[in-house]
Amino acid sequence: MCGIAGLFDLTGRLSPERLGMAARSMAAALRHRGPDGEGIWTSPDGRCVLAHRRLSIIDPTSGGAQPMTSADGRHVITFNGELYNYPDLKSDLEAAGMSFRTRSDTEVLLSGLARYGADFLTRCDAMFALGWYQQDERRLTLARDAFGEKPLYYFATADVFAFASELHALALAPGFDPTIDIDELAGYLTFQYVPAPQAIYRNCRKLEPGSILTVEPGRVGAPVRYFSFETSGERTGTASLDELADELEELLVRALKGRLLSDVPLGAFLSGGIDSSTVAALITRKLNRSLKTFSIGFSGDVDSEHNDARAIANHLGTDHHERLISPDQTDMVELLAQRLDEPNADSSCLPTYLLSSFARESVTVALSGDGGDEMFGGYGRYFDSVAATAANRDRILAGTWTTGRDYYSGRILIFEDRGLRALMGEAPDPMPNLLWRLREAINQDSRPFINVFRELDSQNYLPGAVLAKVDRMSMQHSLEVRTPFLSIDVARFAARLPEDRIAVGRQGKLVLRRVAERLLPPDWLARPKKGFGMPVAGWGEATMRPVVDRLLASSDCRLAEWIPRAQFDLYRQGSIGNSSFYQLWAVALLEHWLRTHPSLCGRARMPEPVPAAAG
Structure with a gap:
């Protein structure tokens, strides 16, 4: 887990000295993402500069330092993230005749890219953002992981292309324009984040999840998708829940083995929910690993999850750490605004920030349950909207009600259409157009609604709100967070689940729940779902x-x-x-x-x- 940045001179009119100074400033702005080291690499022709801030996790020796150059000197990479299946990929590459100088997963990734090109990314179980430079071709390639766990921003002017892990760093690149239009503010106020590929700044963009972008002298290409999460259209399945649970348990155990690889102390977040509790249970019961777990609670909040987390920790025998807090939210909203590189109104930024700070006192890596709701159908809004659709059949036929309008409403939006007009006077044109496209994507789809919701949330809400929150709040404390639910193999399994293996009535996560039933107390699993967030009542x-x-x-x-x-x-x-x-x-x-x-x-x-x- 690190911070990356880079500059590419599109026209040859900028001096290498200017690019180098800017790259150093950008790297310095990312120190919280990588306090263990800094590296700057400049191409021999002075056209490309790559920067890196390192948080040492795998091979903390100097052998894992970045930017890293291939043995033949033709390829250079700056990489933020973890390649979880690097031992298997390394064995495959060695069998193909490649040799390695370090134990670093970065060298495996660089070697794979050098041999197979960007197609190698489809073989990676990883979270990452990267900049890869091919010296012979004078080509810079950016890429981002399948679900957007790691961030990557960029902009281009007539002279320069710049990229960075955070806007804090990108703002230091030559040619940066801090102009913000009302459209971006409206997007944020609607969705609680600025919808990709836009960023809060007019001329900046986010590289979307599962995408690559190539840059060459005088040319910036268009992003190209290499991965998409596409759910099933099936309504009923033939495999039993137990058979599916067997398969899922095996996939999760395999994903966890890769995510437990670390040369630094490791623990897990424990909120008391089914996702993080199942992760902890699989580690302790199936992998027989001791585990430090961490939770926080809010003083005076009857719905605080820390008591549930403590009960599960006792059941599993983890080395549990908890802290009860009573933050001043008026001070914290200002602090969070300062720390966020882009506005994110997910109120659980606050507990995530505090939990990350607490966990970092003991560990450098933490596992989480993020992605479980999107992969396996756990949000109450899914069931509410499905039930509302069934109750409004006559209005649907009359053309006065749609499922798309019902889902993209106050169920998921901060300010929906009417509320945004009340605040702004009128919503800027791009916002109603975007909402119309999302709503029509639901209305025109013949697949089960819960599968359509999962797919759209995985493409939008998950990277826009959830993963951005976890990345920024954890990295403020130089803490790496990993989730097994976004393993490529787990995601492919979840994508093909039919409707009747996801939910029955308001009971979701049927397959994941069946796995959890083997490891956790039945009465605990019967509790109503709670969210990990602010105690907003009162x-x-x-x-x-x-x-x-x-x-x-x-x-x-x-x-x-x-x-x-x-x-x-x-x-x-x-x-x-x-x-x-x-x-x-x-x-x-x-x-x-x-x-x-x-x-x-x-x-x-x-x-x-x-x-x-x-x-």
């Missing part, structure tokens, strides 16, 4: 309303540069009292983010004020 909403009111009314309000103050006044008078905690949190975080990051107002929204409506 003190959450009561605290955030006056905070947002003050921020919007203040003379130095940054959002007022994009949205007319008269519109804010209407919103404050008519809607703020009805706004949910999640809406208030999103607005407060965005305002603090704009105050603490480079940001110039580009295209603003300047409508006539409209009456506020409840969101």
Whole structure:
């Protein structure tokens, strides 16, 4: 787990010295991602500079330092992530006649790319973002893992192409433009993140998950997908739940073996949910490994999961560590805004940040259960929307109700259409168009709805909100987080599950639950699902309303540069009292983010004020 950055001179008009200085500044901005070392590599012709900040996990000796050059000097890589199946891939490459100088997974990845090209990525069980330079071809290739566990941003001007793990670093590249349009703000306020491939800045982009991008002198190519998570259209299956559970258990154990490889201390997050608990149970019961587990709870919150986590830890016999906290959320929203390179309104950023800080006191790597809901169908909104569809058959036939509109509503959006208009006056054109495309993707699909929801969430919500949150909050503390549920083999298994092997009524994760039943107490599995997030009832909403009111009314309000103050006044008078905690949190975080990051107002929204409506 590391931080990467790089620059490519598209025209030959920039000096190597300027590129090198910029690359060093970009690497320094990523120190929290890699406190154990720094490396800068410049091509002999001065056209390409690669930078790396290292968090040593596998082969912590100097042999694993980056950027890494191949033995023949033709290939160079800067790599952020972990290649979990590198022992098997290394054996295959050795059988093909290749030799290795280090124990590093980076050398295996570089050797595979050098021999097989970008097609080698389809053989990798990994989380990663990388920049790979081929000196003979003068070609830079960027690539990102299948689900977007590791981030990668880029931009291009007429003269230079730049990329980095975080926008904090990219902002230091020559030619960076800090302009933000109202479209990006509207996207964030709708989805709680800026939908890819856009980034918060007008001229920056995110490389989407499972994609590669090539850059050559004078040319920046278009991203190309090498992996897509595509779910089944089957409604019924022939394999029993026990047969499927046998297969899944084997796949998870294999995925965990790779994710337990580490030359530094390793533990696991334990929230008390089925996903993280199953991970811990498989490690302790099937792999017979001792395990440190970590959980946090909120003081005064009756729904805090730390008690459930403690019970599972006792059952499994883990070396359990817990901490009860009572953070000042008004201070924490400002802190999180400063630390986030791009706004992310997932309120569980806060507990993830605090849990990562706590775990890092003892370990450098932590396993998590992220991805379990998307892979196996665990979100309550899936069942709510399926039930709503069944209850509205007549309206569907009459053309007055759609499943797509029901799913992409307050079930998953922070501000849906009406609420966004109440805040902004009118939603910018790209936002209704994007929502229309997502809703129509559901309405026009003949597959089971729960499979369509899983696929869309894996493409959008998972990388946009969940994985971005985990990466940024953990890496603020130089902690690597790994999840077995996003193993390529586990994902392919999950993708082919038919509807009746995912859920029955409101009971989801049928196959994963069958695996868990073999390892965890039945009464514990019967508990209702809880989310790992802020205790928003009561003190959450009561605290955030006056905070947002003050921020919007203040003379130095940054959002007022994009949205007319008269519109804010209407919103404050008519809607703020009805706004949910999640809406208030999103607005407060965005305002603090704009105050603490480079940001110039580009295209603003300047409508006539409209009456506020409840969101």
